[in-house]
Amino acid sequence: MGNTVHQEDSPLRVYRGNTRAMAQDSEGFAQARERMGQHTIPELIELLESEDVRTRFLAEMCLRDATST
16 A cells, blocks of 8 residues: 555565655666667677577567667
């Protein structure tokens, strides 16, 4: 109630009445996506093999952006 519930290693986050935490995560996500978008297409393809779910997710998003798909 009014708290942000999240697991450190999980991309899943549940927000209940805490829009500040959601906004901070949104800003962090946008910054991470911008940084990831600076990689070349071959680098993004390689990052798709990462064990980290968030890295794979961002790499896939940026690869789609780079290839307009």
